[in-house]
Amino acid sequence: MDANDPIPASVIGGYLGAGKTTLVNHLLRHAGGRRLAVLVNEFGELPIDADLIVGAGERLIAIAGGCVCCAYGSDLIAGLEDLAGLADRPDHVLIEASGVALPGSIGAALSLVPCFRLDAILVLADAGAIAAQLADRFMGDTVHRQIASADLVLLNKADLVSARELAATGSRLASLAPAARIVPARRASLPVEIALGLHAGRAWRDAAGAGTAHVTAAFETLSFVLDGAFDVTGLAAALAGPELGILRAKGLLQDRAGRLMVLQLAGGRHETEIAAAEGARAGRLVLIGQAGHLAKAAIGAAIEAARCR
Amino acid sequence: MFTIYEARKILTMNPARPLASHVAVRDGRILGTGSIEELAGWGAHRLDRRFADKVLMPGLVEGHCHVSEGVFWRSVYCGYFDRMDPDGRIWPGLKSIAAVLARLGEAEAALDDPDMPLSGWALDPIYFGSRRVDRHDLDRVSATRPIGVMHASGHILNVNSRALELAGFLRPGISHPGIPLGEDGLPSGELKGPDAMMAVGRHAGFDREAQASDEPGLRQFARLCVRKGVTTATDLANLLPDEAVDMMLRVTGEDGFPVRIVPFRRFHGLGVVDLIRRAGELKARSSDRLRLGGVKLFADGSIQGFSARLRWPGYYGGQPNGLWYIAPEQLAEALELALAGGIMVHIHTNGDEATELVLDTMEMVLRRRTGPDHRFTLQHCQLADAAQFRRIRALGFCVNLFPNHHYYWGEQHYAMTVGPERATRMNACASALASGVPLAIHSDAPVTPLAPLFTAWCAVNRLSAAGRVMGAAERIGVAEALRAITLGAAYTLKLDGEIGSIECGKRADFAVLEDDPEEMPPEQLKDIRVWGTIQGGRVFDAAAI
Numbered sequence: 001m002d003a004n005d006p007i008p009a010s011v012i013g014g015y016l017g018a019g020k021t022t023l024v025n026h027l028l029r030h031a032g033g034r035r036l037a038v039l040v041n042e043f044g045e046l047p048i049d050a051d052l053i054v055g056a057g058e059r060l061i062a063i064a065g066g067c068v069c070c071a072y073g074s075d076l077i078a079g080l081e082d083l084a085g086l087a088d089r090p091d092h093v094l095i096e097a098s099g100v101a102l103p104g105s106i107g108a109a110l111s112l113v114p115c116f117r118l119d120a121i122l123v124l125a126d127a128g129a130i131a132a133q134l135a136d137r138f139m140g141d142t143v144h145r146q147i148a149s150a151d152l153v154l155l156n157k158a159d160l161v162s163a164r165e166l167a168a169t170g171s172r173l174a175s176l177a178p179a180a181r182i183v184p185a186r187r188a189s190l191p192v193e194i195a196l197g198l199h200a201g202r203a204w205r206d207a208a209g210a211g212t213a214h215v216t217a218a219f220e221t222l223s224f225v226l227d228g229a230f231d232v233t234g235l236a237a238a239l240a241g242p243e244l245g246i247l248r249a250k251g252l253l254q255d256r257a258g259r260l261m262v263l264q265l266a267g268g269r270h271e272t273e274i275a276a277a278e279g280a281r282a283g284r285l286v287l288i289g290q291a292g293h294l295a296k297a298a299i300g301a302a303i304e305a306a307r308c309r
Numbered sequence: 310m311f312t313i314y315e316a317r318k319i320l321t322m323n324p325a326r327p328l329a330s331h332v333a334v335r336d337g338r339i340l341g342t343g344s345i346e347e348l349a350g351w352g353a354h355r356l357d358r359r360f361a362d363k364v365l366m367p368g369l370v371e372g373h374c375h376v377s378e379g380v381f382w383r384s385v386y387c388g389y390f391d392r393m394d395p396d397g398r399i400w401p402g403l404k405s406i407a408a409v410l411a412r413l414g415e416a417e418a419a420l421d422d423p424d425m426p427l428s429g430w431a432l433d434p435i436y437f438g439s440r441r442v443d444r445h446d447l448d449r450v451s452a453t454r455p456i457g458v459m460h461a462s463g464h465i466l467n468v469n470s471r472a473l474e475l476a477g478f479l480r481p482g483i484s485h486p487g488i489p490l491g492e493d494g495l496p497s498g499e500l501k502g503p504d505a506m507m508a509v510g511r512h513a514g515f516d517r518e519a520q521a522s523d524e525p526g527l528r529q530f531a532r533l534c535v536r537k538g539v540t541t542a543t544d545l546a547n548l549l550p551d552e553a554v555d556m557m558l559r560v561t562g563e564d565g566f567p568v569r570i571v572p573f574r575r576f577h578g579l580g581v582v583d584l585i586r587r588a589g590e591l592k593a594r595s596s597d598r599l600r601l602g603g604v605k606l607f608a609d610g611s612i613q614g615f616s617a618r619l620r621w622p623g624y625y626g627g628q629p630n631g632l633w634y635i636a637p638e639q640l641a642e643a644l645e646l647a648l649a650g651g652i653m654v655h656i657h658t659n660g661d662e663a664t665e666l667v668l669d670t671m672e673m674v675l676r677r678r679t680g681p682d683h684r685f686t687l688q689h690c691q692l693a694d695a696a697q698f699r700r701i702r703a704l705g706f707c708v709n710l711f712p713n714h715h716y717y718w719g720e721q722h723y724a725m726t727v728g729p730e731r732a733t734r735m736n737a738c739a740s741a742l743a744s745g746v747p748l749a750i751h752s753d754a755p756v757t758p759l760a761p762l763f764t765a766w767c768a769v770n771r772l773s774a775a776g777r778v779m780g781a782a783e784r785i786g787v788a789e790a791l792r793a794i795t796l797g798a799a800y801t802l803k804l805d806g807e808i809g810s811i812e813c814g815k816r817a818d819f820a821v822l823e824d825d826p827e828e829m830p831p832e833q834l835k836d837i838r839v840w841g842t843i844q845g846g847r848v849f850d851a852a853a854i
């Protein structure tokens with residue numbers, strides 16, 4: 001990653017007890033060499049598992065593998081600027097929102113710091129509790145707004161409810177956040193590629209190579225080698241269609257004008273931009289989805305439809 | 310040897326002896342009130358007649374203000390209303406944008422360092438019609454020096470182009486709900502909400518956390534207290550890092566420091582368990598003039614910022630409901646731990662839904678454990694209705710209401726935020742008293758000026774700045790209002806055994822007045838002249854402070 005590239009950042013939101021801290025710790029454990037920086041509102045009761053901590057200060061916790069956790073207090077923007085100024089620039093920033101915060105507002109604040117770019121808003125929901133939280137007379141509308149802002153809803157503690165309940169809750173959440181992907185999980189164990197995207201650097205190499213070690217049996221990866229030119233923007237929009245079941249995608253493709261383009265997709269959010277020309281080879285596309293949920297034929301058709309002839 | 314002060318009149322607030330001509334003081338405490346003959350019985354004394362033509366009442370207690378009022382006076386006052394600074398100078402209110410720019414221009418011309426930020430405060434453009442202040446206005450004051458002007462509400466900051474540039478915001482493509490854009494696609498210079506305000510404010514002389522331990526600010530604040538008859542004031546709230554506590558202990562402990570400060574630890578930057586433990590640690594460090602150990606929680610935002618949580622039917626203009634700043638689970642844990650640890654809790658609730666959440670949560674907590682005489686206090690509690698006041702009473706809460714709002718923003722509440730009916734019920738002091746709820750009233754300085762007698766006037770008259778009575782039925786009497794700014798506020802701080810009335814055994818804290826609040830027509834209560842204070846038996850002349 002170029003030192004001038006914006007640092008990708010994900011917002012991790014969701015109501016109290018949904019598993020945000022568990023997810024953060026899971027991602028730190030499976031960072032796969034990525035330097036993650038976790039930004040929390042405050043150091044409440046143990047934001048980071050003790051065995052991961054290698055050093056702790058008042059506002060910064062050093063974590064095994066070159067990761068850090070910082071408390072930003074009341075000034076998120078200053079916290080982000082501090083992170084950007086770290087000698088060891090993080091590969092990815094995770095902003096853990098407080099239980100009543102609106103992740104969309106944090107995403108908006110992120111847009112104010114040019115050296116970051118919002119990658120995705122992940123919102124966790126406790127599969128057994130979310131229905132009651134949505135109906136809560138005080139907190140219901142806040143929980144609604146949290147879910148509605150998500151690119152990806154992690155329906156956590158899915159193992160603690162019946163399959164029927166899980167399906168009903170999943171479709172309820174899908175109706176609240178039509179553009180988001182709903183992913184059931186237990187113990188917030190979401191593959192790091194899905195949580196962080198398939199961004200440049202190590203993440204890209206790992207995902208593009210044969211090794212997709214972090215993707216567990218519950219998820220599957222599709223890799224394509226695609227020569228020739230594509231309508232990259234059109235392809236990104238097509239892949240974002242919820243019926244295709246894609247949770248994350250990254251492509252490095254040549255466009256109609258012969259430019260090397262990066263395609264990113266997270267939930268319903270997608271973007272394309274001109275790639276930094278650093279000798280990367282065009283013609284690759286990697287997709288991740290829940291096992292059995294990727295509509296392979298439709299994906300193939302979308303790719304062919306975007307091919308320039 | 311002790312001192313007997315003679316006064317034209319002493320309003321004691323002690324029902325056994327409501328009026329007296331003399332008060333005896335020894336070792337900073339009150340021996341008693343009465344006639345000279347009665348008090349002479351205590352032994353050898355010195356009669357001090359310098360207040361023979363003045364009226365003494367209990368030292369005023371401001372139960373919700375912020376020491377940062379003293380810090381803000383280092384910035385240029387840009388308010389619409391006349392306001393007294395710590396030197397006693399009255400800054401005339403500015404009635405147009407041109408007048409605001411002219412005053413900023415004068416301050417700018419006096420600055421030597423060309424890079425030094427220029428900051429202003431208390432701007433209230435609501436009074437200038439629909440015209441918004443933008444960066445081009447402030448650029449006319451200076452295009453090269455960063456300028457920031459905080460609005461009176463504290464929810465909007467206006468900055469010039471230079472400040473935007475320093476923050477990296479003077480560029481196209483900014484897309485943020487708190488940063489409106491001008492026709493040129495660049496930010497207009499108005500910044501709304503904490504993220505946008507703080508991101509730029511740091512470059513224009515505003516740093517909220519630094520205000521917590523600002524020694525010159527604390528000293529200025531104390532001078533203002535003397536001018537307003539205040540002998541005990543809260544700092545609600547402060548993060549209270551150790552260095553701030555050390556500084557406050559040192560400064561308030563000086564012989565000439567005239568006020569008792571009651572800082573509350575803001576719930577921020579640590580978990581609930583640590584918050585309550587920290588409060589206990591702080592409590593143990595208290596001195597006579599620095600009373601530590603309380604905590605402040607925030608349930609919601611503000612009504613004029615549309616971030617307060619309202620019950621049905623919500624905001625008058627259909628705006629979405631406001632924001633929660635605490636989850637019910639955290640609130641329950643904090644209340645329960647505080648009850649167990651004997652820690653005092655004051656909770657910011659502006660909207661009636663926020664009040665409802667606190668009441669429901671407290672009711673649940675009190676079913677699990679007892680909380681004898683907890684006196685937890687709902688701060689602002691502006692929209693509570695009669696039924697909520699009955700629950701407030703039943704659950705043992707106090708309220709500290711905010712009648713100054715009627716004067717400064719009553720018309721805006723009527724026309725824009727909550728609509729006519731609720732605007733005339735807001736800060737329902739009479740309903741609170743009718744339900745038997747312990748009542749204090751406050752300024753929230755620097756949001757509105759520190760001046761308890763003005764706040765009392767607001768509660769008695771409920772007039773908007775435009776002269777409309779905002780809910781005649783909720784007006785209270787002068788005696789009730791005077792009690793609210795003395796014993797009432799002291800009760801919410803659990804200090805009513807020490808201060809708040811003039812009677813045997815209490816601290817010798819008096820407001821020294823030129824005029825008699827009982828004789829003054831109620832509509833002139835705010836015009837009572839303050840000579841100064843006596844605090845802990847020490848005399849502070851406002852003219853010499």
Ligand SMILES: [Zn+2]
Nearest residue numbers: 373545546753
């Ligand atoms: Zn306040």
